[in-house]
Amino acid sequence: MNPKKLVLIIGIVSLFGLLLVACAAPKLNIVPGKTVLSPALFKKPITFTGSGYQPKETVVIDLIVPQGIKMKGLKGEENGVGIAFATADEKGNFKATLSPITTLNTLFQVGWTPLMRPDFKKARPLRPGKYEIVATGIESEKVSKAILELLPPPKKK
Numbered sequence: 001m002n003p004k005k006l007v008l009i010i011g012i013v014s015l016f017g018l019l020l021v022a023c024a025a026p027k028l029n030i031v032p033g034k035t036v037l038s039p040a041l042f043k044k045p046i047t048f049t050g051s052g053y054q055p056k057e058t059v060v061i062d063l064i065v066p067q068g069i070k071m072k073g074l075k076g077e078e079n080g081v082g083i084a085f086a087t088a089d090e091k092g093n094f095k096a097t098l099s100p101i102t103t104l105n106t107l108f109q110v111g112w113t114p115l116m117r118p119d120f121k122k123a124r125p126l127r128p129g130k131y132e133i134v135a136t137g138i139e140s141e142k143v144s145k146a147i148l149e150l151l152p153p154p155k156k157k
Contacts, residue, residue, distance in 0.1 A: 024051075024052045025052055025144070026050060026051065026052030026053055026092075026135070026137065026142045026143065026144040027050055027051050027052055027144050028048065028049075028050045028061075028133065028134075028135045028144035028145060028146040029048070029049045029050065029146060030046060030047070030048055030133060030146050030147075030148050031046070031047045031049070032046065033146070033147065033148065033149060034148075034149040034151055035148075035149075035150065035151065036150070036151045036152070036153050036154070037107055037108060037125050037126065037150060037153070038153070041098070041103050041107070042100050042103065045097050045098045045099070045100070045103065046097070046098040046103075046148065047095065047096070047097050047098070048061050048084055048086070048094075048095070048096045048097075048098075048133070048135065049093070049094065049095045049096075050086075050088075050093065050094050050095075050135050050144055051091075051092060051093045051094075052092055052142060052144065053088040053092040053093075053094060053137045053140060053142055054088060054092060054137060054139055054140045054142075055088060055089070055090045055091065055092055056087060056088060056089075056090070057087070057088045057092070057137045057138060057139050057140060058085060058086075058087055058088075058137070058138040058139070059085065059086050059087070059088055059094050059096070059135050059136065059137050059138070060082055060084075060085050060135070060136050060138065061082070061083055061084040061085060061086070061096055061133060061134070061135050062080040062081060062082055062083065062133070062134045062135075062136070063080065063081050063083045063106060063131055063132075063133055063148070064079055064080045064131065064132040064133070064134060065079050065080065065081065065131075066129070066131070067079075069126065069127065070124070071106070071109070071126075072105070072109050072124075080134065081106060083098060083102050083106055083133075084096040084097065084098055084099070084102065088137070094135075104118050106126075107125065107126055107150075108120070108123050108125050109123055109124040109125060109126070110122065110123045111123065126150055127150070128150045128151055128152040129149070129150060130147050130148070130149050130150075131147065131148045131149070131150065132145055132146075132147060132148075133145065133146050133147070133148050
């Protein structure tokens with residue numbers, strides 16, 4: 001085979017591969033995907049992983065609040081609240097973990113004492129159900145979605 005044709009073929013195949021990576025649909029995974037709101041979330045927090053974003057891109061992760069559910073701090077037409085963020089690596093992959101403060105404020109919706117301690121007596125935890133989680137790349141505006149299911153607590157014996 002002619003060396004010029006071989007170089008051209010290799011270049012086209014490489015370009016096609018790069019285009020596939022750049023155009024790949026982003027993905028979002030949640031671990032665990034189903035969980036009970038409990039103190040166990042402080043020891044093993046919810047983790048978000050994703051792929052298909054631009055290298056070194058900031059990715060914001062939002063919890064979409066379904067109609068009929070009240071969320072502290074949301075007003076008017078807002079339906080989502082930021083719960084995590086990450087920076088994609090060189091391959092466009094990211095990992096973010098739900099922080100203890102976000103778990104307290106968003107999932108448990110606790111009150112706070114004057115000494116800045118969580119007040120679980122004033123907590124209004126999110127009710128069991130399916131919640132859409134959306135990851136958005138700030139530069140590329142690529143979006144991926146997944147479902148976090150909050151399970152009812154086990155029945156007491």
